Amino acid sequence: MNLLVDAFAWIFDPAHQAGANGIPTRLVQHLGISLLVLLVASAIAIPVGYLIGHTGKGRTLAVSLTGGFRSLPTLGLLIILALWLGVGLEAPLIALIVLAVPPILAGAYSGFEAVDRRTIDAARAVGMTEWQIVSKVEVPLGLPLLIGGLRSGTLQIIATATLADYVGAGGLGHFIFVGQKSNDYPQMLAGSLLVIALALLSEGIFALLQKLVVPRGVVANQSTDVRRPSSRRVAVVGFPTEERK
Template identity: 60%
Template structure:
């Protein structure tokens, strides 16, 4: 408990909020790395996932590739690219992109596959083109699941981006590695708490976004279903209960 309070005290210390290597600087670096990795991974995974979900082809290879990428140890991949590319942000960015692709890919094709096939057939029946079906039917209806995949990937990136300080002087992970070297445990705990707070804040924002992207018609239908449900269970149909002995 005392160590936890020491970590909080380290965060609240005004000396850690100004100058080079301050909390705002490290926080901005961490968010910048996360945003850059998310943009790169999304540009790769989301179009592929959309094509798979729309056409229904290539799902099994995509699942196998996603599973294989999930099994890769991030620290090992980071070390491998660090030896190859040297000190800098290139190695952690590549490692984090590899980590972020599986949830993005899974969220994309799951979101498109979640759309009722009868809805898509109806869209084709009225003469909509395939591009219109993707943009006006599948994408809006599957967007909550797609955003869920982006949400999952973002949280994984935020948590794992602390390893960027392993080969680069960037991000909140720098507090953890510096504290480990100098045995400054309040600094280590303070850096960990900052990563947790950042992850919770971003998760809350994505939770709001995930609610907002639900189409208005879907929200209305859900509301009607909830209102139409009986508040009490129906009475059991059967023989009436008669008190006393029946002759």
């Protein structure tokens, strides 16, 4: 308990709020790395996922590749890339993109696959082109699952971006690694708490966004659990009678 109090005291210490190693600076670095990785991973995964989901081709290969990427140890990949590319931002960016692509790709193609085929057939029957089907039917209906993939990918990025400072790229992981070297446990815990808070904030934002992007027609047609009155006879003082309506 004392360690937790010390960690919060470290966070709110004015000495840790300014300068190149201040919390705001490291937070901006962490957010910048995470946002850049999310944008690049989305630019790669979303078009490919939409193509797979719309055509139905390449799904087996995509599942195999994403499963393989997810099994890669991010720290090991980061070290290999750092030895190849050198210390800096390039190695963590590539490692984090490899980590983020699978959940976003899965969200993109599963969103299209979740659309009722009868809806797509009806769209073709009224004369919609393939591009209109994608943009006006499959994308809006599949958006909640895509946001779910982005939500999962963002959480993984924010949590794993702490490794970026391991190769000198900055971020909130700086406090964890510096604290580890100097046995400054309050600083290590403070860095962890900041990452957790940032991850929880992103989780809340994406959870809200995932609800907001559900099309109104889908919300309006969701079934509700309404029990109909039973027509069975019920016993009242030992005599059967019809249930009142």
